[in-house]
Amino acid sequence: MRGPDQLSSARASTSSPASCQSLHGSSRRQQRPGRAAQPCIRAAATMEAGEDIREQAKHRAPLDKSHLFGARYIPFRSISHNKPTQEQYSLDEVVYRSEDGGLLDVQHDIEALQNYGPEYWKALFDSRTGRTAWPFGSGVWSKKEWVLPDISDEHIVSMFEGNSNLFWAERFGREQLGMSDLWVKQCGNSHTGSFKDLGMTVLVSQVNRLRKTQPNLVQAVGCASTGDTSAALAAYCAWAGIPAIVFLPANKISMAQLVQPIANGAMVLSIDTDFDGCMNLIKDVTASSPIYLANSMNSLRLEGQKTAAIEICQQFDWEVPDWVIIPGGNLGNIYAFYKGFKMCRDLGLISRMPRMVCAQAQNANPLYQAYKNGWDKFKPVKAQTTFASAIQIGDPVSIERAILALEATDGIVEEASEEELMDASARGDLTGMFNCPHTGVALAALIKLRENGTIGPTDRTVVVSTAHGLKFTQSKTAYHSKEIPDMSCGYANQPVQVKENLGDVMDAIRKRYQI
Numbered sequence: 001m002r003g004p005d006q007l008s009s010a011r012a013s014t015s016s017p018a019s020c021q022s023l024h025g026s027s028r029r030q031q032r033p034g035r036a037a038q039p040c041i042r043a044a045a046t047m048e049a050g051e052d053i054r055e056q057a058k059h060r061a062p063l064d065k066s067h068l069f070g071a072r073y074i075p076f077r078s079i080s081h082n083k084p085t086q087e088q089y090s091l092d093e094v095v096y097r098s099e100d101g102g103l104l105d106v107q108h109d110i111e112a113l114q115n116y117g118p119e120y121w122k123a124l125f126d127s128r129t130g131r132t133a134w135p136f137g138s139g140v141w142s143k144k145e146w147v148l149p150d151i152s153d154e155h156i157v158s159m160f161e162g163n164s165n166l167f168w169a170e171r172f173g174r175e176q177l178g179m180s181d182l183w184v185k186q187c188g189n190s191h192t193g194s195f196k197d198l199g200m201t202v203l204v205s206q207v208n209r210l211r212k213t214q215p216n217l218v219q220a221v222g223c224a225s226t227g228d229t230s231a232a233l234a235a236y237c238a239w240a241g242i243p244a245i246v247f248l249p250a251n252k253i254s255m256a257q258l259v260q261p262i263a264n265g266a267m268v269l270s271i272d273t274d275f276d277g278c279m280n281l282i283k284d285v286t287a288s289s290p291i292y293l294a295n296s297m298n299s300l301r302l303e304g305q306k307t308a309a310i311e312i313c314q315q316f317d318w319e320v321p322d323w324v325i326i327p328g329g330n331l332g333n334i335y336a337f338y339k340g341f342k343m344c345r346d347l348g349l350i351s352r353m354p355r356m357v358c359a360q361a362q363n364a365n366p367l368y369q370a371y372k373n374g375w376d377k378f379k380p381v382k383a384q385t386t387f388a389s390a391i392q393i394g395d396p397v398s399i400e401r402a403i404l405a406l407e408a409t410d411g412i413v414e415e416a417s418e419e420e421l422m423d424a425s426a427r428g429d430l431t432g433m434f435n436c437p438h439t440g441v442a443l444a445a446l447i448k449l450r451e452n453g454t455i456g457p458t459d460r461t462v463v464v465s466t467a468h469g470l471k472f473t474q475s476k477t478a479y480h481s482k483e484i485p486d487m488s489c490g491y492a493n494q495p496v497q498v499k500e501n502l503g504d505v506m507d508a509i510r511k512r513y514q515i
């Protein structure tokens with residue numbers, strides 16, 4: 001079968017990748033899907049003097065992909081209730097809700113994508129990984145046809161996010177849990193230090209396109225945030241020169257998170273409320289002004305975030321893990337992962353879905369409570385203070401999306417107390433990780449599910465790490481200093497004070513290591 005890159009890349013149109021020396025001078029010969037061919041996306045061999053990689057991409061791929069693949073908004077309920085719908089919106093419209101006030105979802109032309117077959121997509125994605133060809137150096141845009149097929153490369157706003165490593169948690173698994181196949185997907189090892197970059201590149205790219213093609217439609221982009229969405233929004237908008245406004249709950253986010261949008265020049269509103277209060281405000285503001293909503297209520301974000309699930313499959317050579325454990329707050333990400341795995345399965349790249357686990361802090365656990373009540377009694381809660389401050393959310397916008405993802409994957413919801421999440425985070429760190437507290441929540445859920453036998457010793461399990469531990473040094477420092485009231489901080493590692501004296505130094509070392 002031939003794929004989209006061949007369709008308009010003349011010199012890439014022979015079936016051998018070796019023949020793909022340069023993609024300059026396309027003859028735009030149209031071909032139909034047919035026999036299998038190796039995809040070739042290699043950038044032009046030579047760059048014109050003064051060209052940058054974005055300009056180079058214009059020569060490489062002057063594709064009109066819109067006739068091949070498309071995507072649009074449809075009501076989420078038509079998916080959850082499995083009912084066809086006439087209601088749909090172009091991605092070039094500013095719309096966040098369906099006619100009945102429900103969530104939207106981005107629907108792709110799955111049949112058109114199916115024309116190219118699983119081997120085509122695997123080879124195409126593999127060929128793009130680890131390169132600098134614009135925009136495929138990004139782990140999100142290397143899956144462009146599955147994300148935002150219609151956007152032109154020159155409108156994309158990317159910092160080559162994604163392609164995060166899968167950390168083999170060999171020692172943590174073996175020594176602490178008796179597990180042989182445990183992995184941590186390091187989504188927090190990213191430009192702004194959280195998985196939000198994956199969604200924000202898509203949303204800000206679409207905003208950039210709207211601003212270029214429909215002047216005055218979008219004058220700024222805004223979000224409510226517990227610290228990570230705001231950091232990502234501010235950075236991507238700064239890169240593209242788009243005004244950003246972030247609503248933060250006063251005194252409820254870490255100092256490192258607060259300084260990110262400040263440094264990137266966003267307008268930072270510190271509001272005397274919690275995240276849910278900020279979310280209500282930003283919904284009202286974006287409904288009545290040319291300020292575009294950047295929270296995951298906007299389903300564009302999830303199109304980028306879902307690529308982390310596709311990457312996990314790719315990193316395992318298209319084998320599916322048995323379990324994927326994800327910390328949940330506003331609950332967009334669990335659905336994004338579900339979408340990524342489902343797309344891989346619907347397009348034949350994998351043969352089954354993993355079981356998904358959503359992990360919540362006990363102090364902010366509305367999903368856990370709904371799960372325990374058989375789903376039909378969801379009630380928002382007033383979220384209490386938690387070290388996992390980025391998931392201190394009591395009224396998650398994507399509750400329906402999360403329930404669909406969990407029901408469809410025979411999923412589980414677990415919770416973690418403050419002590420459990422801090423201990424789990426510290427235990428992981430002692431085996432070489434450097435976790436944020438939210439990853440601590442996911443690790444605590446793993447520990448519980450392993451201890452009660454739900455997760456078996458050889459089950460391939462992926463814990464999704466959602467932010468970089470360096471954003472949360474205040475809570476780590478408090479733990480290791482044993483300064484947290486009512487917490488034993490059983491895995492604390494305290495610095496040893498010694499005089500500048502060889503004898504004292506050696507005594508201290510001997511005491512610890514018996515050397």
Ligand SMILES: Cc1ncc(COP(=O)(O)O)c(C=O)c1O
Pocket residue numbers: 194226228229296327328329330331332333334390391436438466467
């Ligand atoms: C670090 C971190 N982990 C986990 C989450 C939860 O993601 P979601 O809101 O998509 O459930 C968030 C944000 O809510 C976050 O910032």
Ligand SMILES: N[C@@H](CCOP(=O)(O)O)C(=O)O
Pocket residue numbers: 223224225226227228229230294295296297329330332390391397
């Ligand atoms: N943790 C999030 C909360 C908002 O989530 P979103 O995915 O809906 O933007 C944050 O960092 O702000």
